[in-house]
Structure formats: structure tokens, C-alpha cells
Amino acid sequence: MATTPDRADASSDPARLTGSRPADTRRRGPRRTSISDVARHAGVSLGTVSNVLNRPDRVSETTRERVQRAIEELSFIPNGSARQLRAGTISTVGAVLLDIANPFFTEVARGIEDRLSLDDYTLMLASSDGDVAREARYLRLFEEHGVLGVLVTPAGADLDHLLELRSRGVQVVLLDQTSPVADVSSVAVDDVAGAAMAVRHLVSLGHRRVGFINGPATIQQCVDRRAGALRALDEAGLGASALVEVEVPALNADGGEAGVTELLVGGTAPTALFCVNDLTALGAMRTLRAHGLSIPDDMAVVGYDDVNFASMLTTPLTSVRQPTHRLGEVAADLLLRGAGPDGAPAQHVQFQPELVVRASSGAAPSGTIAGDVAGAEGDERVGGVPATETLR
Amino acid sequence: MATTPDRADASSDPARLTGSRPADTRRRGPRRTSISDVARHAGVSLGTVSNVLNRPDRVSETTRERVQRAIEELSFIPNGSARQLRAGTISTVGAVLLDIANPFFTEVARGIEDRLSLDDYTLMLASSDGDVAREARYLRLFEEHGVLGVLVTPAGADLDHLLELRSRGVQVVLLDQTSPVADVSSVAVDDVAGAAMAVRHLVSLGHRRVGFINGPATIQQCVDRRAGALRALDEAGLGASALVEVEVPALNADGGEAGVTELLVGGTAPTALFCVNDLTALGAMRTLRAHGLSIPDDMAVVGYDDVNFASMLTTPLTSVRQPTHRLGEVAADLLLRGAGPDGAPAQHVQFQPELVVRASSGAAPSGTIAGDVAGAEGDERVGGVPATETLR
DNA sequence: TTCTGCCCGTGAACCGATTCACCGAGGAAT
DNA sequence: ATTCCTCGGTGAATCGGTTCACGGGCAGAA
Numbered sequence A, B: 001m002a003t004t005p006d007r008a009d010a011s012s013d014p015a016r017l018t019g020s021r022p023a024d025t026r027r028r029g030p031r032r033t034s035i036s037d038v039a040r041h042a043g044v045s046l047g048t049v050s051n052v053l054n055r056p057d058r059v060s061e062t063t064r065e066r067v068q069r070a071i072e073e074l075s076f077i078p079n080g081s082a083r084q085l086r087a088g089t090i091s092t093v094g095a096v097l098l099d100i101a102n103p104f105f106t107e108v109a110r111g112i113e114d115r116l117s118l119d120d121y122t123l124m125l126a127s128s129d130g131d132v133a134r135e136a137r138y139l140r141l142f143e144e145h146g147v148l149g150v151l152v153t154p155a156g157a158d159l160d161h162l163l164e165l166r167s168r169g170v171q172v173v174l175l176d177q178t179s180p181v182a183d184v185s186s187v188a189v190d191d192v193a194g195a196a197m198a199v200r201h202l203v204s205l206g207h208r209r210v211g212f213i214n215g216p217a218t219i220q221q222c223v224d225r226r227a228g229a230l231r232a233l234d235e236a237g238l239g240a241s242a243l244v245e246v247e248v249p250a251l252n253a254d255g256g257e258a259g260v261t262e263l264l265v266g267g268t269a270p271t272a273l274f275c276v277n278d279l280t281a282l283g284a285m286r287t288l289r290a291h292g293l294s295i296p297d298d299m300a301v302v303g304y305d306d307v308n309f310a311s312m313l314t315t316p317l318t319s320v321r322q323p324t325h326r327l328g329e330v331a332a333d334l335l336l337r338g339a340g341p342d343g344a345p346a347q348h349v350q351f352q353p354e355l356v357v358r359a360s361s362g363a364a365p366s367g368t369i370a371g372d373v374a375g376a377e378g379d380e381r382v383g384g385v386p387a388t389e390t391l392r
Numbered sequence C: 001t002t003c004t005g006c007c008c009g010t011g012a013a014c015c016g017a018t019t020c021a022c023c024g025a026g027g028a029a030t
Numbered sequence D: 001a002t003t004c005c006t007c008g009g010t011g012a013a014t015c016g017g018t019t020c021a022c023g024g025g026c027a028g029a030a
Helices: A008-012 A035-042 A046-054 A061-073 A080-087 A103-118 A132-144 A160-167 A191-204 A220-235 A253-265 A278-290 A324-338 B008-012 B035-042 B046-054 B061-073 B080-087 B103-118 B132-144 B160-167 B191-204 B220-235 B253-265 B278-290 B324-338
Strands: A092-097 A122-127 A149-152 A171-175 A185-189 A210-214 A243-247 A272-275 A300-302 A319-321 A348-351 A354-357 A380-382 A389-391 B092-097 B122-127 B149-152 B171-175 B185-189 B210-214 B243-247 B272-275 B300-302 B319-321 B348-351 B354-357 B380-382 B389-391
Touching: A035 A046, A035 A061, A046 A061, A080 B080, A080 B132, A092 A103, A092 A132, A092 A324, A103 A122, A103 A324, A103 B122, A122 A132, A122 B103, A122 B132, A132 A149, A132 A160, A132 B080, A132 B122, A149 A324, A160 A171, A171 A324, A185 A191, A185 A324, A191 A210, A191 A220, A191 A272, A191 A300, A191 A319, A191 A354, A210 A220, A210 A253, A220 A243, A243 A253, A253 A272, A253 A278, A272 A278, A278 A300, A324 A348, B035 B046, B035 B061, B046 B061, B092 B103, B092 B132, B092 B324, B103 B122, B103 B324, B122 B132, B132 B149, B132 B160, B149 B324, B160 B171, B171 B324, B185 B191, B185 B324, B191 B210, B191 B220, B191 B272, B191 B300, B191 B319, B191 B354, B210 B220, B210 B253, B220 B243, B243 B253, B253 B272, B253 B278, B272 B278, B278 B300, B324 B348
Parallel strands: A092 A122, A092 A149, A122 B122, A149 A171, A171 A185, A185 A348, A210 A243, A210 A272, A272 A300, B092 B122, B092 B149, B149 B171, B171 B185, B185 B348, B210 B243, B210 B272, B272 B300
Antiparallel strands: A319 A354, A348 A389, A354 A380, B319 B354, B348 B389, B354 B380
């Protein structure tokens, strides 16, 4: 296995934009101005310039100004690679999220950034799109760049690569998934409880067969939400057969569309639908409507994540709300606190979700029509104390 | 001005999560395994290990395997900083987008990634949130890391810093904004035309006063869309006074809420509303409804971007569609092609938008109620050939 | 047998910043 | 006057890869 990705065969690509880069991209332009250029220009030594940059107090005012002027005149930008190579440190954190197009994750990312910026760390963002290989590629990139740590929403069930990463000195915090290993921190929301709430709600409305559009079992959230759904059905004395499961590859609107299509062709359709997330629900509702089915009369729908537009859909969507921003904040906090040789020990934070009931499940201010004061302030919320943190 | 961000005063922060990092975060763990460790372990020289990594064909099969085994046994990861320092090259591109939470930009990002991955480049993503300082910080970070180039949706009107960046050898491509300078590539959509379409549509429906929730004039898109709106009114023989403008700081749902609030208190409200983007429209519609106004009867609303959920809102939103994914693809393509000393010259690509008419402007299948086959397939599309590319 | 190539592999130089032992000068203390 | 500090500044060593001039060994040709 070649260690560096092979770039040789990009030319045989089927896409319209045929990739192929010039033989030698390297060494662009004349040469970056270096610290020694600045030193020469200012008539001082290398070390002095470095001191001006990093410990200005150790340099006399006049020298400092002279060096500063030289820096500006040459528009010198220190070479991050060299700095990092020598210093070994870096103020960057990487995050590999499942799907950057999902508002849930962008809100989490926002939370991460907000926490990191408190300590002047910066975030490098990447989206794995549920692809294990992509995730690995980005993790490797981050590690090569020497990030302080990574925040990951794993795309696969196997976490060994993350443990190895950690053993090599890279901080790892699992995002939106409780860590199965004690010494890797994690920040999650109780997905089992959230899904149970959602399905319990549907059952309480009289539904006896519940469709469930879920993602691959390699994604922990999917596993947990399924478990929660089953638990709720079990509590109600309904067997597992009451859950009509469909597995789709992508947790987005296209997945929802595919899921509903599959659900509708298969014999007796359920009367209610629980979707693994709101994007899936979005696609599901679009497709249901295209089939002439009305929501919630022909099919009640519940989503998950309560993304910002859930309350504003044609039929406002009942969904499970999670403390997204805080999730990111806390994850970044754990990462920073755990860093360094004397870092804090791993922690596992779990938040409690809450159910927000709207018209799509037919329980809210019923018969809502367009133009009504649906959603917004009128949401009915169910669940424990919002955003409860639990440590184990 | 200190060159490195000052981290000393993070402790006096008002946030709940008080930031403050341990004095010496640097030098984590024992020491990363280096190429010389591998060489020693495999009983070969440094250069040979490097050759195995970069030009495997120059190494005999037996040696190569021995080195590979050593690499795996020590779980060696090459130090990206050292590699880059010496080689000067890097296969990373940075992007600084206006708002990562806006689906428009995440779709653009997706397009960028898709194009980059053709040549095995990777993308580092960052969001400026319209803040010039944040943008500058990320650009600096990227430059220090020696990225091949950056894709930027500028947060401010002043582009000098981007020109300087380019003069230092970093490729720059403007995203979603036509470059005012010939030798900096750009990929954009004709915002003037798009906005003109939108407002022309409203005028054709009989509206004579159009509200316009816009962002700060430092953002080019805001300037262009305003110009388009004015042009359409002018064409219709209506003066500029027919445009009731409100400027909001943030181009998201909160901004829309603030905009509508301001619009409603100020004397005679317009009968139609053009929002600078769909997120703003989302917040605007939410707020209009909270005030008991119905859409489109009391107020017609048109957005911009046609994000994926626009067709699925309580009242499906009329919006201006742009070829988002392609926008990103082409921008990344220009960046890669322009790289290297023999790179292609700068290009300016401009796409044409199209108007998608839905119920929110009251022109689509009218009187749509919840549960109807609104949106989706029934969209009426206006505009030239979709996604026309123009070079100048 | 000697020469010419070729194939593998070697190790030193180098990229650009950080760090630290060291030094000269000037002031204070003895 | 001598010693001792402190302050400001110096420059060599170092981080971990990449590259390249060089050399040893071996096969084929003269």
C-alpha cells in the first residue's frame, strides 16, 4: 500500500472535469520570504527576529520597531510548517463530521468553533459523508499536520483506528456518540431515549405499525435510535414486528425519498413513520406528498434533530431536539482540557433530548393549514429538563 | 501588532466555558516516531525509507517489503510539516465561506470537494460568518500551512489582502462574486440578473411597493442584488422609492426576523418582500406569520438561493436558483488549473440564475393548503438556459 | 580481463523557524 | 577597582522529511 495517495491515474477519470495536474506543481513562485531575509533586511540576527515574533518583551523597543518595519516591508508570513516542525505544537483542531450539509452538524461545528476561539485555537472542518475511507483520509491529513486533536463522528462501527490515533498522542473526542472505551472522551445525546420518546408519542396517538427509515448499522446513532424505537414498542406490548424497517444508505433527503418508495411498495404500509433524522424526514414527506398521501392523516411523520426549518415546513415536523451548539462546545472543551501530558482524564458527557410535537404527527393544534401560526411559539415540548448533562 | 495571536488574556472571558490553556501544551507524549526510527528498525538508510514512501519503484522488492513492515510495526505517520517544509508543496486547498450554516454554501463546498478529490487534493473548510477579522485569521492560517490556494467568499469589500495573498504565491479564486481584478479568477452567478428576475416577477403580480431585506453593503452579493432589484423597478417605471430597504447584520433567519420587525413598525408596509437569501426569507416568513399576516395574501415573499427545503415550507418559497454544486466544482477547477508557474491565466466564469416560482409569491398553483402537492414537481421555472456559463 | 552501465542504496545538505548556551556592555553593589 | 547582574542580542543546533551526488556490486560487452 502506497503511503501517499497515488495521483498518477487521475487522467482516466469519467467526470466532465477531468483532473490531472501539471507534473511539477511544487515550488511555486520565486521563494517565500523567510525569517533570515527579514533579519538581513533589518540588520539583526535570526534569533532576534524570532524573539520579536514570539517574545516581544525580550527585545528592546528600537530593535523591535526596526524588525517590525522589515516584516511589513517584506510582507513576511512565517512558515507554519517550519514553526510547527521545530516547536512541535500547533493551535489547530480537526473535526470530521458525518455530513456537513446537515444543519445539525453545522450547528455542532459552530459550537466547536465558539469554544475553540476562546483559546485562539482554530478549526479545520471536513465531512466524511458516512464514508469510512474519506474519514480515514481526513484523519490522516489532520494527523500529518500535527493537530492537537480531532473531534469525530465516526462513520463506521470500528473504532480501532481512533484508539491508535490516540495512542500516537492525538487527542480524540467522539462527537454525538458515546465512547465504548473509557479513556476516549465523548459527548453525546441519549439517542435511545430520544427515539423511544418519538415512538412512544406515535404509539400514544394510536399507531400500531410504525415505519422506520434508518441508516446503516455501522453508524452508532442509527443503532441507538433503532433500539429506542424497539424499546418503546416493547413497552407498549407491541412486538418488534410493529416496526417496519427500511435501511437507506444516505441520511439525507434522497435517502428519505428512497426509503418511502420502498416502504410504499411493500404490502401493508404503516400509519406512522419515524425517520432517523430531519433531512430524511424532509425527503420522506416530499415523497409521500408526491404519492398523494397527506400528512399526518395518511401518515404521521416524526423526525430527529429538530433542525431550524423543521417548524416551518408545509406540515411542521414533530422532531427530537438536541442541544446542538452546546454539544460542540462541550466536545471542544473536553478536547482542550484533555490535551497535554497533564491533561484531564477522559470524560463522557451525555445530554438528554426532548420531543417537540408539531402538526406532522397530528397531535399538535390539528388540521393546521398553510398560513396558520403553526410551529414557532406553539410547539409542545415533551421530555425531561432540556439539555441535561450526565457524566459517567 | 503581534504576529502570533495573543493567548494571554483568554482567562477574562465572559462565557461559561472559560478558556485558558495549560502553560505548556507543546511536546505531547514521548515523541512521534520518525523516519529515522523506521530506517533503524528496518536496517536501511533514511533515504531508502523516503524512497519507499515516494518512489517505490526505485527500491527493490525485498527492501521495500522490509521497510513497509517496519512502518506498520512502528505505526509510522510521516510528519507533514517536515515533508512540506522540504518539498514546498502541499495537496491542500482552503476555503473561507461566508456562512457554513447556509445550505447554499455547504452545497458549494460539496462541489469543491468533489472536484478536488479528482486530483487527490483535500479541502480545509472555514466559515467567516461575515466577519472580516475571522476571514483574515483563517486566510493567515491557511497561508502559514502553505496551502496551494484559497477559495474565498469575501466578507468585506476590500480585496487588497487577497491580492497580496496572491502576490505571495497563493492561488486565489473568488467564490460567488465576480472579481474586479483581471488576474484573480472568480466564479459567480449573475446576482443583478437574479434579483431583477425576482423583483420583475413581483411587479408583474401587481406589487408596487417591495420590501427588501438586505445585508451589509460590504458584501458584494448584497450590493448586486440590490442593484438588480432597483433595475427591475426602474424598468417598470417605478422609482427607487418603491424599494423599502432594511439592512440587517446577519444573513440568516435571525436577520430575517429583525428585518421584518423593522419593516412592520415603519409606516406603510409594502405588499411584497424580497429577501437577500432563503435563510433570511425563512426568518421573515416565520415572523410575518407570528404577526398574523398570511403569505402570500398579506405579503408575497421571494427568497434567493433556492435551498433544498425552500419547496417544502409551510408556504413553498419562490426563490432564485443557482447552480451551487457546479459553482464549487468550477471554482476548484480554476484554482487547480491556475496553480504552478505555468498555470492557466485567470478566468472569470459567470453563471445565469433562474427563478423558481412557488406559492409564497402567490403566482403558483394558488391557494395551496397543507398536504397539497405543493412544490416538488409543480415548480414553475423562469429564466434562461439553466446554469449558463459565461466567460469574460 | 577490463570497461561500461545499471540497479540499489547511502548519507549529507537543505527547507525555515525555535531555542538556548553564550557573550559583551553597562550599571549597581561591595 | 573589582565583582556581579541584567539586558539585549547572537548564532549554532535542532526538528523530520526530501533530494541528489555518489559509490559498490553485478551483468554484459569488448
